[in-house]
Amino acid sequence: MRPVATDRSALTKAAPPRRGRRRGFRCDQDGAVAVEFALLALPFFAIIAAILETAFFFLASQVFDSAVDNSVRLLRTGQAQVQNYTVETYRTAICDRLFGLFDCTIAGDKLHVEVNTAANFAAASFAYPLEEDPDTGIYEWKDTELYTPGEGSQIVTVRVYYKWPTILDIMGFNLANAGDGYRLMAAVRVFRNEPF
Template identity: 55%
Template sequence: MFLSVQNIGARLIRTATRRRRFLANESGVTAVEFAMLGLPFFVIIGAILETALIFFASQVLDSALNDSARLIRTGQAQAQNYNVNTFRGAVCSELYGLFDCKKLKIRVSKINDFSSAGLSSVIDPKTGKWKLVQSYDDGAANSIIMVEAYYKWPTMLDFFGFNLADLPDNTRLLSSVRVFRNEPF
């Protein structure tokens, strides 16, 4: 049981060699690095995709309302006796299937002048319920019209405090408004 100096030296060399081999071994390093960086990477990718999707949906809504408001401005909507549902259908036909059209809220109103075009709160900020009363008054020739469209867009990502929802029901309010004078049709 007596260890010789030679035995101790050989044992130290073997231990040092094993330690050096263990420290030099890089198998599994990629898996460990991915485990540390993978989750934040996918969270960032998800946040970028959700932000892009919300901006895209907002632009689509804005473009659809702009195109549909032209029907009012040129007198085509008045000639065809549009109402809220007919106008919503015109807007929805431009939305590429991104929106649930039953949830799209529309208000078309005649206003006295451009300076009286103001927006009111359409949603109760505490409950997330609609306060908007949908209406449709497309006026006559040369009337000043304000057209509003609102949609609650569902958000999906809620991770590490990143959430684009601005309403209590985990949705984001998308809106588009146009104010114009009808043409003399």
Template identity: 45%
Template sequence: MARLRRKSFFGDTRGATAVEFALLAPIFFTLLGAILETSVNYLAAQVLESGVQDTSRLIRTGEAQRRNWTVADYKKDVCGRLFGLFGDCSDMYVSVRQIDTFQSADYEVPLDRDCKSNCKWSKSDEWQPGVASGVVMIQVYYRYPSILQTPLADNRLGDGRLLMGAATVFRNEPF
């Protein structure tokens, strides 16, 4: 009798699909989530780059200098071009400075990359939009929130956020 029950138990295939789904669903949904987050992060990085390029045009043409912009005005204009992908723009670091030549352009991430929690900017914002025909370097960094905490991203901070950056170097027009 016990032999018959065991044989019928192993031969019963009802519910096999549910068991297979239960085994594979976490892997599938994790992979799907990683693909979606990577796509959103890539889109956000491209939007940040575009916003920085567009707003930097106002410095290049001398418009920002004529309007007596500050770093807060620059941030506000960049944030207005980010289409809501970035939450609080106060979490943005901006460095606008005149440099001597294109060859002297050098960047330094204003953040301790080894911080473990609540990573803060190690430098304060800079604002030197330059003069006519001067070479200007602009760097913008943002600590972007991340949903999945995958350890594969090399731009991930200790507190789980992603460090996104955009930079441009140009010569101001002779305004």
């Protein structure tokens, strides 16, 4: 049997460095971070942009829903009927509560209001409000705006829609569900007017 060496210095000696091109290429790290960043930057910023657009849509959707809730109170309590609101006046009442996040101009044609009475709660209709124009491919409102707020104790249906413009369309992420780059926001309320 051979004796085991107790001197570990022989085991820990570093191998002499190799000279040549291969070693220089393998150990050269200049620009590695820049290349990695270039590969990951586009997906990273696309995800950040998608998160921001989704968050802003949810914020706008909540503001929209609250504005419709507050404006419906005018109808339910009879204030709108006493003040002889029209569809334009009611549209303005909604827009005043949207904090400038929405394009409420008539020319923009993005906000659509329908206020109508119903014989009973089961008779309230909720049809999809948009249809595609076969010639242009643009989605347009099926029905004209209407405003029939009803009298005291009548059942009223309020449907308010908004075509929210989407911005991002990267890597298949797109919030649009109403064609031509828009997402349809909807707020629908069915209630019985107070006996005013």
